[in-house]
Amino acid sequence: MTSPRSGGTPLPGDGGIAPASTGPGPMPPTAESPPGPPVDVAPRFDPAGSVTAPVARDTDALAEPVAAAVLACPAVSRLSAGPFGTVGTYLPGRRVTGVQITATEVTVRVVGHPGPLRTLEAQIRAAVTPLVPGLPVHIGLDDLDTGDLEVDRP
Numbered sequence: 001m002t003s004p005r006s007g008g009t010p011l012p013g014d015g016g017i018a019p020a021s022t023g024p025g026p027m028p029p030t031a032e033s034p035p036g037p038p039v040d041v042a043p044r045f046d047p048a049g050s051v052t053a054p055v056a057r058d059t060d061a062l063a064e065p066v067a068a069a070v071l072a073c074p075a076v077s078r079l080s081a082g083p084f085g086t087v088g089t090y091l092p093g094r095r096v097t098g099v100q101i102t103a104t105e106v107t108v109r110v111v112g113h114p115g116p117l118r119t120l121e122a123q124i125r126a127a128v129t130p131l132v133p134g135l136p137v138h139i140g141l142d143d144l145d146t147g148d149l150e151v152d153r154p
Helices: 059-070 117-128
Strands: 077-078 088-091 095-099 098-099 104-114 137-144
Touching: 059 077, 059 088, 059 095, 059 098, 059 104, 059 117, 077 117, 104 117, 117 137
Parallel strands: 088 098, 104 137
Antiparallel strands: 077 104, 088 095, 098 104
8 A cells, every 4th residue: 555655556535645846946037027136046235335223222121211101191090911911021020011112113001091092192102202212102002090080870
């Protein structure tokens, strides 16, 4: 009893499954091909070209100042770890809940006081943007803290 993979006849119930193919290989250039080198050729380094180095940031060191700036906003009640508790920055011996900073973005999750959402957003962006210039700031509102508000119930 042999299988098609070993070159013999297929086994009953095998369905004649052939081994996976890696494809036909690189396509030859055609008239519709974009100008430039083929895709599988690595670009060459041009020493005369301008190179902009990425801004080096210590994202862990920025977590606490960002958290303090967000908590100073009047529309923010407290920071939140998000619905699944995943937003936070781990530092030696502690965790900064509600702030996550990467090389490409900042995420802040909060519980706010009742009020206009645009006000909450504007306050957080104004507080965080100077600390992390050039990075987009993503804001998540997880809840509203009604605290001492009296609610009329029927």
